């Protein structure tokens with residue numbers, strides 16, 4: 001059966017239980033990306049968030065926790081949220097331990113339901129925001145601003161850059177409609193300027209951080225670090 005590329009609920013069940021990078025589609029030509037590339041990602045998140053070891057980190061769209069686990073030593077508590085029951089079951093089985101929890105929930109539903117939101121100090125969405133519409137992304141950033149009052153910094157990682165989409169789609173096909181579709185393979189492409197405007201409406205000031213040139217997706221993706229503007 002063919003699954004849409006953005007399906008993280010059913011598709012991962014078709015792969016081997018230990019194919020952690022395959023399950024979250026972190027592959028190149030079907031092969032998991034190298035440890036060196038993964039460590040570049042981990043470093044970019046640690047530095048962007050300025051993880052101190054004391055931080056209480058909330059990750060939205062954490063998948064199976066394969067990336068999250070590398071951040072555990074940068075925080076004193078961790079909650080990872082994902083709406084794929086299957087990926088969360090993998091995360092719980094492989095990586096959950098006291099104080100480092102994984103929750104199966106839609107991100108927006110979790111944000112309104114969390115009853116101690118003020119304890120979090122940092123938030124992360126890695127390779128996730130593009131799967132939300134503008135309305136959903138705005139609701140997410142608003143809720144983090146208004147309810148999660150202890151959060152100083154948000155890292156929005158691995159964002160597809162609309163200004164550089166032509167560097168990704170080079171087979172000559174018309175890709176313009178795909179760029180606005182949050183259910184497409186890559187999700188919705190936003191330029192840094194578009195995301196900056198969206199973040200500003202929710203109270204966040206944004207700066208762009210680019211990956212080193214030898215990162216395999218450096219030519220069309222960027223990271224954004226958000227801090228409170230007021």
Ligand SMILES: C[S@@+](CC[C@H](N)C(=O)[O-])C[C@H]1O[C@@H](n2cnc3c(N)ncnc32)[C@H](O)[C@@H]1O
Nearest residue numbers: 008024061062063082083084106107126127128
């Ligand atoms: C490309 S994967 C990235 C997983 C993980 N962050 C990583 O980088 O390894 C995108 C993840 O976002 C999750 N996701 C997408 N929309 C979501 C939503 N509305 N609420 C919670 N999770 C969502 C998917 O289930 C999937 O696990």
